[in-house]
Amino acid sequence: MFRIEFHLSYQDQICYDVYGHDTIRQIEAYSASQYTLDYMRTTFNHNGDDTAFERIILSRQGGAIIESVHGDKDSYPYRWTPEGYTLFAGELYRKHADYLADYARKVEKYGADYGDSQPMRPVPRPIYFDRDLNRFQVEPWFNAAMRAKIINNAILAECMRAYDAIQGPRVGDWIDTPKGQFRIALRSKDSVQPTMYTAEENHGFYLGGAISYSGSLGEPVQLDRLQPTEEKRTAPVWIFSENDVRAHNSVYLQADFRIFRLI
Numbered sequence: 566m567f568r569i570e571f572h573l574s575y576q577d578q579i580c581y582d583v584y585g586h587d588t589i590r591q592i593e594a595y596s597a598s599q600y601t602l603d604y605m606r607t608t609f610n611h612n613g614d615d616t617a618f619e620r621i622i623l624s625r626q627g628g629a630i631i632e633s634v635h636g637d638k639d640s641y642p643y644r645w646t647p648e649g650y651t652l653f654a655g656e657l658y659r660k661h662a663d664y665l666a667d668y669a670r671k672v673e674k675y676g677a678d679y680g681d682s683q684p685m686r687p688v689p690r691p692i693y694f695d696r697d698l699n700r701f702q703v704e705p706w707f708n709a710a711m712r713a714k715i716i717n718n719a720i721l722a723e724c725m726r727a728y729d730a731i732q733g734p735r736v737g738d739w740i741d742t743p744k745g746q747f748r749i750a751l752r753s754k755d756s757v758q759p760t761m762y763t764a765e766e767n768h769g770f771y772l773g774g775a776i777s778y779s780g781s782l783g784e785p786v787q788l789d790r791l792q793p794t795e796e797k798r799t800a801p802v803w804i805f806s807e808n809d810v811r812a813h814n815s816v817y818l819q820a821d822f823r824i825f826r827l828i
Contacts, residue, residue: 566585566667566725567583567652567653567655567656567682568583568585568586568588568656569581569582569583569584569592569653569656569657569660570582570584571679571769572591574579575792576597576605577593577595577596577597577601577602577605577622577625577626577776578593578594578595578767579593579594579596579813580593580632581593581594582593586649586746587635588630588635588636588649589635589643589649590632590633590635591631591632591633592629592630592631592632593629593630593632593690593700594628594689595625595627595628595630595689596626596627596687596689597626597627601680601785602622602626604687605618605622605735606618606622606796609621609622611710618699619700620699620700620701621696621700621701622823624692624700624701624702625692627687627689627690628689628690628692628701629653629690629691629692629701629715630642630643630692630693630694630701631643631644631649631693636668642693642694642695642696643692643693644693644704644708645693645704645775647706647715648693648716650704650707651715651718651719652682654688654716655718655719655722655800657685657686657688657719658719658723658724660687660734661685662667662726662727662828663721663820664682664683665682669681669697670687671679672729679700688719690703690704690707690712691703691704691707692699692704700785703785712807713807714817716806716807716808717806718803718818718819719806720804720808721772721802721804721818721820724772724773724774724804725772725820725821727774728772730758730775733788733793734752734757734778734788734791734823734825734828735749735752735822735823736749736750736751736752736770736775736777736778737749737770737776737778737802737820737822738802738822738823738824738825739798739800739822739824740757740759740786740825740826740827741821741824741825741827742827743764743827745763746763746798747760747762747783747802748760748778748781749768750761750778750780750782751778751782753785753792755787755788756785756786756788757785757786757788757791757797758782758783758784758785758786759779759782759783759786760778760781760782760783761763761781761782761783762781764824766803767805768817770800770801770802770803771802771803771804772802772804772818772820773804773805776802776827778822786827789827790827790828791825791828792825792826792827792828793823793825794823794824794825794826795822796823796824797822797823797824798821798822799820799821799822800816800819800820800822801815801817801818801819801820802817802819802820803815803816804816804818
């Protein structure tokens with residue numbers, strides 16, 4: 566399984582060791598405050614080239630490079646693929662989710678005065694060093710639409726990883742009945758309420774850590790009438806694209822949900 570672990574940090578860079586990938590061995594991400602950049606400018610050896618700091622330091626801010634690889638080490642500069650970058654972005658979301666879970670445990674142990682949690686840093690862009698231009702460049706396949714797709718799929722995967730740890734019927738799961746296929750819209754201690762209409766007619770399931778539903782509800786169904794199966798079926802959920810909570814910024818994604826049969 567693809568995994569990154571912190572290796573070191575220095576000035577504007579964070580270096581990660583990579584495990585579980587055939588090619589990528591290390592990744593470096595770059596981000597610095599203006600204060601740090603101003604300090605780096607005073608110590609940077611530009612060898613009389615006034616453009617060097619912009620080309621070598623500023624052009625890499627907000628980006629990440631593949632620093633080293635397994636195998637052919639003569640192929641520098643190492644280039645990102647959409648597959649490798651998707652794994653990297655997903656791993657950053659996984660690690661932040663683990664941090665938030667650990668933070669919640671510490672708040673529970675030490676109380677509300679433990680301190681505020683830290684927000685997740687923006688996912689860096691995939692960059693490489695262009696030898697012809699002598700500066701860092703964003704991978705040509707990467708654009709706003711590609712970024713949104715990769716980030717949203719990473720958010721979906723991480724949310725569903727946590728959601729799949731919940732046992733039993735959950736909001737969003739399927740109920741197959743003689744009248745059709747419905748999705749669970751509300752869960753209580755002893756019962757669930759399905760959507761009033763079959764699943765093809767509603768798309769009101771919001772994924773934000775847990776899943777909530779906005780729409781009409783059917784009659785309650787006792788939990789002991791739901792027979793679990795080993796099957797899963799895809800269904801839509803919506804999120805705020807790239808976790809940017811604002812109007813007209815929803816995006817629908819497909820996720821796998823459990824199937825229960827009404828008995």
